[in-house]
Amino acid sequence: MVATAMTAVPATPRIAILGFAIESNRFAPVSGRDDFESRAYLAGESMLADARSAAPAMTPEIPAFVRRMDRRGPWTPVPILFANAESGGPVEHAFFLDTLAQFERGLRAALPVDAVYLCEHGAAITTEEQDPDGLVFQRVRAIVGPDVPVVATVDLHANVSDRMVDEVDVLISYRRNPHTDMAERGTEAADVLSSLMEGLRVAVAHVRMPVVAPPTQLLTAPGTGPYADMIHAAEAMDDPRLVNVSVVGGFAYGDTGKNGLTILVTTKGDGDYARATAHTLAEHAWRERAAFTPELMSLPRAVELARRAGVEPGTSAVLLADVADNPGGGARGNTPFLLRALIEGGVQGAILGVVTDPALAAEAHAAGEGAAIEAHFNRDETTVYSEAYTAPATVLKLHGGRGVGRRGQLAGCSFNLGPSALLQVGGVQVVVITNRHQCHEPMFFEMFGLDIAAARTVVVKSRGHFRAAFDEFFPPQHIYNVDAPGLTSPMLARFDFRNLPRPVVPLDALADWSPHARLRGQP
Incomplete structure (x- = not known):
């Protein structure tokens, strides 16, 4: 069921915009409404206002789509709902059904529309449904009918079902990993959708x-x-x-x-x-x-590289990627294995981030800058790999956690890490945050005044998106993927x-x- 050629191009096309965007890790804790509302759960005019803002909270595809359509000429955007969360476990099914019902109500109320743009991640699952993206596509097609053009953009990490392919006219995925072309794909979606409205088969x-x-x-x-x-x-x-x-x-x-x-x-x-x-x-x-x-670097080898970088003159600084604890793939961002190994190995001049630990961040804010505390990592966390770890620490600096990305995937986008703290733990400075997020943006360190270029070892809890932002500090040959336990182990x-x-x-x-x-x- 896909659109056929239209007999006439509407002078001011009405284009509905909606999307459900999450990458679901089967092995991670269930994702619910709070996970979406803490990131981007925008409906109606608030969705359009965010898309046209200077630093949108939503992913770049929809803002780019809107900008392109604005440039192409008169049109009437019909924003329905955009739901986006950090990668996590299967979505709580009742919440997904509620979101799906909002899509359906909003789209039916908007009829007639001349086209639909769907902005999805494409790798969602729920606690009961294996192909929620395909179900969204199917319901949209059923509402608008076979003759209305429908274009979808998805992440290049999407798991594509036959139903997803069959229910839209054109499915467009990212081409860059790290994902630095999200805006380009939104622009492409606008151009393809316009061609479909002009009669493209x-x-x-x-x-x-x-x-x-x-x-x-x-x-x-x-x-x-x-x-x-x-x-x-x-x-x-x-x-x-x-x-x-x-x-x-x-x-x-x-x-x-x-x-x-x-x-x-x-x-x-x-x-x-x-x-x-x-x-x-x-x-x-x-x-x-x-x-x-x-092929990964062993944890002992990574610690030795970091130790040498901190004490041996002329040794190159290194970036260690904790790829198995990447919140961008559903991990919790709080495993202690690499941090503990660095401290026990006597590593100096290292910065590590970002560790998701709301209780520790709150404790640091309560203690205040300059306070000496006993840092209890994962005191309130019980998920697999989130082992407890305790070490003496000093609260160096506190931050509210809000900012705008500087480079890479988050460039120009607003972020909210929640109450955050910079702790000195042995020879490692650790950024602790409240709202789970992968560390793929230099501002996560720089908002504390840290000089990334001066660090001897930088550790990021991220799988690969950091490469588009930290490349100004580290060439590929000085970046190592470390083999440690976690929910996103390669x-x-x-x-x-x-x-x-x-x-x-x-x-x-x-x-x-x-x-x-x-x-x-x-x-």
Whole structure:
């Protein structure tokens, strides 16, 4: 059920905008209403006001979509609801159903509309539903009918179902990891949606590969592996038949039957060319599939590098990524393993952030700057890997936690970490926050007056998005992914997957596979 050509372009098109954006980690605690409302849960005119503000709280796609449509000429935006949360566990199903009902009520009340823009993450699950993104797409299509153009943008970590492909005209994913092109994809969505309203007919082919790669293997800088190769090969294609090529890496920790690296090719009605293009991209990645297996630095080796950086003149400063405790993938941002190892190893001149611990942040604020406290990490946390750890600390500085991003994914976007504190714990300065967030923005350190360039070791609880923001301080050869326990460990064999479509690389030995792209509307 996709839009057909329209007979006339409306002079002032009414375009509905809505979205449900969360990346769900099957193994993390359940996400609920509070997780969304603390990030972005915006309806109606408040949604449009945020999109047009100087520093939006929402992700950049919708603001960019609105700016592009404003430039294209008269139009009537119809903002319904945008719900966005930090990556977390499965969404509480009753909350999702309530959000879905708001989408439906708002969209029905807005009819007639000339088009719909859906801004999703694409890797959501709920406590009862394995494909909530597909369900949103399906309900939207059922309300607006087969002739209204619908375009969706998704994260390149989306897990794409056949239903998601079938219920929208064009599905567009990010092309950059770290995600520095979110605004570009919102702009692209506006252009494609406008073309559909002008009568563009499309053919869509997609192939899902038996590859469930850990996120560390899905970087897109040139030379970082077969996933990057596919992205850049797609961008180099110069054929007037193409509308969009999206190579969607997927999110392993979703643990769904729709997991698998997915290639979508949208053309101007040429299904054979769409299929052939998808096959070509898939075949290259399959030949290079060994690169989807991660290599990490051991914790003892990482501590030794940090120790040497702090005491040996001429040694390069290092950045250690605590990739297994990445809140951007659903982890809690509070595991103590790397912090404890650094302190016990006598590391000096290190800064570490950001540790999510509301109770410790509140204790530091109550004690005041300059106070000596016994820092009880994870005193109130009981989730897996959130082990308690206690150490003497000094409260160096306090902050309210609000700011605007400076570089990378959060550049120009507002953030709210909640009451936050900078603690001195042994030779490590630790940023403790209240609202869970991955550390992919230098301002998370700089708002305390820390000089990142002067630090000998920087530790971030982030998987890869930090690379787009901390690259001014650390070249790739001085960045190390550390092997520590956590809910986002790239070592996938450590997880009890129940729903993946096995066998899949890199978990299983799989030698024989050939692509068969599904053309929308056909088997």
